[in-house]
Structures are given as C-alpha cells and as structure tokens.
Amino acid sequence: MKQSLIERTSGRLTQFLEPVRVNSTKVGAMNFRRVHGRYLITNDAGYFALLTAHNFKRYLEGRIREDEPLYQELQDKGFIKGAKIDSSALTKVFREKNGFLWCKGPALHMLVVTLRCNQLCQYCHASVVGPSRFETDMSLETARRTVDFVFQTPGQHIGIEFQGGEPLLNWPIVKFVTEYARLKNKTAKRSLTIGLVTNMSLMDAEKLKYMMDHRVSICTSLDGPPEVHDQNRPFLGGGPSQKKVVQGIKNIFEVCHSGKYMRCNLPGALLTSTRFSFPYYKEIVDLYAELGLAHIFIRPMSPIGYAKRAWPQIGYTPQEFCRFYEKTLDYVLEMNRNGKPLIEKMASLLLTKILTRRDPGFMDMRSPTGAVLGCLAYNFNGDIFTSDEGRMLSHEGDDSFKVGNVYESDWEGVLTYPTTRICSSASVLDSQPLCSQCAYKPFCGICPVYHYETQNNISGLMPASGWCQTRMGIFDVIFKKLQDPANMKIFNGWLEIERRHLEALEAVGAPDAA
Amino acid sequence: MSKTRTAESYLSFWVMSQASIFFMGNHCYNSQVFRKPDNDFMDPTSFKLDVRAYGLRVIYAAAYVLMDRAYVLLEGNPKSKVTVYLKLKSDCSQNLKQLRATFLSELATQKLRWMLAEANQPVREHIIKEALQIWNPKQLDGGNEKQLDSLSGEDPPQDQREELDRLLSEVKEEWSPKKSG
DSSP: OOSOSEEEEETTEEEESSOOOOOTTTBOSOEEEEETTEEEEEOTTOOEEEEOHHHHHHHHTTOOOTTSHHHHHHHHTTOBOSTTOOHHHHHHHHHHHTGGGGOOSOSEEEEEOBSBOSBOOTTOTTOOBOTTOGGGBOOHHHHHHHHHHHHHSOOSEEEEEEESSOGGGGHHHHHHHHHHHHHHHHHHOOEEEEEEEEOSTTOOHHHHHHHHHTTEEEEEEOOSSHHHHHHHSOBTTSOOOHHHHHHHHHHHHHHHHTTSSOGGGOOEEEEEOOGGGGGGHHHHHHHHHHHTOSEEOEEOOOOOTHHHHHHHHHOOOHHHHHHHHHHHHHHHHHHHHTTOOOEEHHHHHHHHHHHSSOOOOOTTSSSSOSBTTTEEEEOTTSEEESSHHHHHHHHTTOOTTEEEETTTOOHHHHHTOHHHHHHHHHTOGGGSTTGGGOTTGGGOOOOHHHHHHHHSOSSOOGGGOHHHHHHHHHHHHHHHHTTSHHHHHHHHHHHHHHHHHHHHHHHHHSTTOO | OHHHHHHHHSEEEEEOTTTGGGGTTSOOOSTTTOOOOOGGGOOSOEEEEEHHHHOHHHHHHHHHHGGGTEEEEEEEOTTSEEEEEEEEOTTOOSOHHHHHHHHHHHHHHHHHHHHHHHHHHHHHHHHHHHHHHTOOGGGSTTOOHHHHHHTTOSOOOHHHHHHHHHHHHHHHHHHHHHHHO
C-alpha cells in the first residue's frame, strides 16, 4: 500500500494526490490534516485523533474492524457514523468546550485610562501620546460612567484591566476605578478581578502596596534581555528601560514572598516578538525563568495601528514567526525536562482547548470572536470598542469598531449594535470557506480587525491571510510536539498547574474574597 | 441584466481573489463577474471540467484555495462543462503546470470533503441544535438571575453612598491639581 496518500498542503489545506475511495456511510463528520507524518482528524465536538497513513486510509475506506481498539476510540469520539453514535455525549462535550457561547456578557473590560506614555515602543499598537497631553486622560466622570457600564453587562465574571498609554500616569483614576468597582460589587456580587498592565517605570513602593492591598494583579511588558527590550521599548527621549522592568518584577516577587499576599498577586509579563527577538530566543527564555515568572507568552505581533507602519523594520512573515515559535517552545520544553518549570502560555492556552473540556477564555481563538461577546475596550473619552485592536484603529482615525459610548449607550445597545453583529457573523468559522474545512477549526478563531486592517475585508480571505498562516503554523507545532510522549507529560503538568491557578483566581475574584 | 439572463443558458464567470468568497453559495449574477476572459488568461494551461462530475461548488472551493497563488477564471456552462483558466499571481512560486496539477488534486480532495460534509450534515445539525435547545439561563454562568437582573449599573444603595462620596472627593482632590498644573 502506498503511504504517500497525502503529500502536501495546498493553500494550507491537506490535499490528496491519488484517488481515494471513501465510505461515506461509515466516516463521520471530520476535517483532516497531515501533521508531522500523521493524519490529524478533528470534529465539531473538539475531539481529535492522530492516525498513521495506513490507518487513515483504512478509516476513509471504512475498513477498520469493529473488534479493533482503534474502532472503539474513533466511535467514542464520534468519528465513525452509525447507530452507535452517541449524539448526547457529543453535544455535552461541544457545550463544555464552547462554554463561552453560553456566557451572558463580556468577561474582560479593558480601560484605557490615558493615552499618555513615557515610552516610545517600536510596535506600540496604542499609538500613544507624550506625557504632557493631559487631555487624553480619562476624567473622573468618565471613569465613573465606565464602571457603571461595566456593571451593566450581565456576565457573572467581570475582569477589569487597566491599559494605556501607561496607566500609572493617571494614577488617581486607577485608584478610583479599583475602589468604585469593589464598592459596586458589594451589591452586584460578581466574580471581580482587576489587573494592571504597566511598563513598571512609575511603580513605586506606595503604588505597589496599594495594588497588593486591593488585589490588583500586575502584568508588565518584558521583551527579553537589554539588547532586545531596550531596542523595542526605549523611553521617550531615549534611554534604556529594561532594568526598571526587571527590578519592578523582583520587587513584586519580594512583596508576594513576604507571605502577606496571595500567590495570585505574582506578576506576569508579556513578550512582544519583533524580528529583533529571533536571535535571542534562548536569552529571552532564560531571563523569564531566572526571574521566576510562571509563564512566557510567545505571541505573534499584528500589523495593526502603529505596528503596521513599522512592519518593514520590525515585522516578519508567518513562516519566520512559526520557526521562532518552535525553537523557543523546544527550548522551554528542554528547560522543563531539566526541572525548571516555565509554561509557554500560547501552548498552554491551545492545549487547554485541545486536551481538556475547559474554555481558557482566549478571546482571539474562539468562534465567533470575543469582540463584545467576550471583551470590550473603553477609551479615555468613554468610547466603547469591540476590542483593544478596534480601539487602536480609532486612534488612526478609523472608528469602524466603535460600538458605543459610556455617556450614551446601554448594554443592550452595544450588544445589538450593527458592528457587533457583523463582527460576530464574520468570525464564525463554519461560514468561512477554508476554516470550515480546517482540522484546527474546533480550537481556532479569527480577528475581524486584523483582516479589516490587512485585507480590507472584515471576514478575511483565509488562503491569503497572515493570521491564518500563523495560527496554522502554531497548531502544526503543537500537534507535532503532542506526538512525543515526553512532551505530553510536560503538557499535562502545565494543564494541571493552569487548572489550579484558575481555581485560585476564582477564589480571589469571589465577591466575599478578603 | 441582459448578461444575467444570458448566463442562464451559457455562462461566463470568473473566480478571483477578492470576489471568490461570495461564490461559495451563490451564482455570480452581476455585470462585473460576467465578462469574457481577457488575453491575460489566454494561456495554454487551460482545461475543461465536467461540472456534473464535481458540482459547481466543488470547483469554486478548489479555486478559492488557490487564492494566494493564482487567479482562476471559469468559462462555460455551469450545468455541463466549464473551461478553467489559470493566471499566476506575482509571488507564486509554482509554474502553471504545477499549479494545474495542484488545482486538479485540490478538486479531487474538495469533492471528498463536500461529500463527507453532505453525508454528515444531519448529525452535525442535530448536535448543534441539541446544544442550543438545552440552553437554560438559570444554569449558566454560575449566575443568579435575580441578582443579575438588578445589573448594578445604577448608583450603589444608600448605605454605600457615603463611601462613594468619600472616594469621589479623595480622587477629585488628588486629580485636580495635576490637571490644572
């Protein structure tokens, strides 16, 4: 039997090179893809199986015998059609894996409390303004109305995240929102978490204590060693910033380890990968591990807003990013094998979708997208956007993704706003010609803002989409690594840590949390 | 409009990158798509397809997948035979011969994908319908309907008013000098 049943991917869909007889009375609903010498099949419920070429051909031809263990596995997962297919079980798994579809309101509320910033990052999406531009600070009244709006949304979990600009430049409003939200929650009794995304440069002992006392988690940007970070993120007017970030992270750890505060106050850091990052992948990982950070998040950058203009200098092709991603993930895995625990966040988010029945709340990777249904972004002036990317476009003069304003809108108006509906319908993968046939459909998602910005098409044209190429490349890497039992052991360990972390976060967010 | 009517008997149409998404479920009855192939498409690498053997949507789907590499122009009768013309995009690494082979392989694969999709459509629809039908707001989100009905978008109750007033005055004090300065 020829093993070269499928030899190549075309337009990133796997293609047959020779005629295949398919027994459509036995083969259940599935999409397929060749990954690292095996054949991945997936279905709507999010089940997957990795088959050898031989077994894949037998599966398609309906020649797997009922007494084979493989038959039972495929039947249990809904890949084999027939009277024994348990649609109720598949329905249950579908509901669990797509739990976000049944959430009643957005869980993530990003508040841009100022556009001012004291850094001039090469890729800054937010297209910030200088520290003297006070008119771009969120006012007290706008902050109050924003919190009121946030509590109008009906989701049980509310996560407020301060963004900017540099949010600490509008410190009084950060404090007000924190305390006002906590106050409102005494009545609302939601699960409330509050987070701050900061460049650390203005973090002092007083602010840090406030954050800890008020259970505000802190996340910063750390692009790696000074060679990379200082090139990506210089201070306005020049000067290195990496040392401040590293010291800030150390300070938070010190406070957390004093025992007074819960472990969920531990700091997080976000890595933005530019092409300058590529040669330093080991140094970047080493730094994250050395600082004791739990996660490193290898994210692709999007050519949106300011980054679009800077793309020729800092950008890369999807293939270049995926090579960087695989090398970095390999190094992280090697580190784990050597007893140093560090979780690569992109992998852990996708593995949660692939290997568990939980939804990790990854707004970009869901169908439909998390825009409005999962998250909202609030600009300093009270304008409400589908997402932070949508808000960034506004700063470039394009309000296409604005869905309201806290002075004028109510939740129902935002939810039923035409842009909200368009973003939702445009990002349903089953209505996408290529996505609907993709083996990664149960785990993937698309961003309307990305495709609007790069293809002038809110639905996106996937065969030519950098978004699609990058996500497919990342999934290819993940499913390749999954085939190694040693990696699986590490991945399962990561998922267990993530589960416990989630439980701890839920405890912090609980209305009666101390 | 006349071209639209003509199309019912003998159709000229094309599937090109920016428009092809709309071809998946619809015939393209507009003047823009109803045009004869221009000279750019008159390449020896053209070939005929029996629409009855594949179905029009399978042909569209195969063309769509080539969007990143080529323009695909289809000419002929959508109920019987069409001629496929390929035109390479500038950054395509394949030559026309390779592209033709790719298109034909994709055609065969798309036929299989669509066959499986059709054969399994009732089961898939049943599962999704079932998932949606058992939607029950009271069990969702860990939420208590009564609590959430109040939605808390309004001001806090009286007993928290004083705390809010204190908070507002504190922030105003801290915030105002900076703004005026």
